[in-house]
Amino acid sequence: MNDFTAADVDGKRVLVLGGKGFLGTHLVDAFVRCDIPVRVFDRRARQSLDPALVDVVDSQNDVARTSNIEVVTGDFASGEGLADALDGVDLVYHLISTTVPSTSNANPIADVQGNLIGTLRLLEMMRDAGIRRIVYVSSGGTVYGNPSILPVPETHPLQPLCSYGVVKVAVENYLHMHAELYGLTSNVLRVANPYGTHQHHIGVQGIIPTFFKKIADGSLIEIWGDGSVVRDYIHVNDVVSALLRAGARDRSGTFNIGSGIGHSVNEILEIVQRYVGQQADVRYLPQRNFDVAQIYLDISKAQRELDWQPLLSLDAGCALYWQTIKQPARPRNAAGYMEPPQ
């Protein structure tokens, strides 16, 4: 269960699109820890490495790993640099999103231009280059819209209420089409709400790092709605183990990746207050119309077919997160990764 070694990659050359992002950094770490070389494609000036916006890197990253990482910079939306990144690759992890759910409705055309057309160009280039494997991170929290069954299975109708989710569904459909018509092996992970280090804590990506930071700093927390909104939170380590299992797979499939358990925003608040040891200063705002009330995922298909299991409960995951970010930050090398301890 969750096991992964270099043998699973079987000599395949791996490219991680968005390898300097939240999930990407952790996935690249995991490959490097298994002594698997990996190429990263990301933007030139990658904001997530700005210490003002992200947490310190956890201590597991303190391996001298840059020798096994090749970084290609470019622009996914325009395709610039992508051909170089794909050269000689066998397996592509597509973790790039140019938008986030909460703001995607403000400009759906930009969402389609950046994410959907960018992915269509990627698929065309992969097909031309004979690259036959992709793992795509879709969105367990948005593709279903307001679920009529809980926990929601993969077979639930897809009725997203934000452009971010509509575009994820369209990408999924194109991947399915390429799998059926052109022999692509495509594994789609509908990831719930992941949290962990390297996540922005400016409130767009995840509430857990945001709550830890704001409660520790004594600053105001603003919550849309009354805090009763329920989501499925999953620690990034558990997402990474699913990504590794999906990349080792020889068939195509679509999988919910979450904890399988729902927690309200107010429950998160309680857990975080307990670890930080301070009371939160909270203001409740009107609910947003695109926020679904309750969602958590039926993960039995991934457990069965990926031989995967989430290992960290919300409480254990928050404990790990808090323990990690309390450590002092280490200096970074030119590539933006941590230097090994002296």
Place this chain on the structure above:
Amino acid sequence: MNDFTAADVDGKRVLVLGGKGFLGTHLVDAFVRCDIPVRVFDRRARQSLDPALVDVVDSQNDVARTSNIEVVTGDFASGEGLADALDGVDLVYHLISTTVPSTSNANPIADVQGNLIGTLRLLEMMRDAGIRRIVYVSSGGTVYGNPSILPVPETHPLQPLCSYGVVKVAVENYLHMHAELYGLTSNVLRVANPYGTHQHHIGVQGIIPTFFKKIADGSLIEIWGDGSVVRDYIHVNDVVSALLRAGARDRSGTFNIGSGIGHSVNEILEIVQRYVGQQADVRYLPQRNFDVAQIYLDISKAQRELDWQPLLSLDAGCALYWQTIKQPARPRNAAGYMEPPQ
């Protein structure tokens, strides 16, 4: 059942996007016959009015109707002219597609640019202008992919195997989102394989006019596969009655619009040979990988909720078609429509 009068429109000002196309021409005709004025938005140089490519117009069109039709020309993909077309409108029929299923996979980026981004721009303009009603023609033949149930109901998973279908699903999802978040009344008709006059007979839009023309001319018919492929053919008159019913509706919904009955390509061939009274010269070609083997639609939801019923069997519809196109063509006026009989 199927009844429609000016009272159903209730003074709403109607715009038909693609009003010079195959379905559009018939829909505009129907409004004019009910004495309902209608605005048409279409391309400047509309190919479908080229007599070399389309059938002669049927005699029902021979009403002096141009006084009730206002034509605005422009370009849907770029949005040019669309603001003028939308000015003062209450109900939009969106019948435009810049692609067809059979060729959409050759350039999915163009498909997304033309159809999806064009529709997002339309929705934005409608929202800004306070236009709250839309009827959209989606594709009953492509959105479901290879159906696992026949006849296929609206609740079947959407797994299109061509870009045309993927884009239709994305448009449906954006319409659903606008209905949920912004109060749009959106009715989506997943139309099966429509046939009738005004349809191109160059083989991209419909096989029935193509077969009639080629058998009558004694020219070669090429069929992808062995002719066993089953589709749901519906006469354009029955599509128009569904479009009218959908426009009169006060709630949002998604409906299959077909005959509910499957017919193979070889059955069509037999019917057409019988009416023309000549044997077809047929060559069978290898099957195409994006053609689904069998599909016909469960139309019970439309029968129930739209109070609609298809009235023409395939045999009756083919008879009507053949009877109509055998009549001599009448002269056309400057707008491209038929002059009334002398």
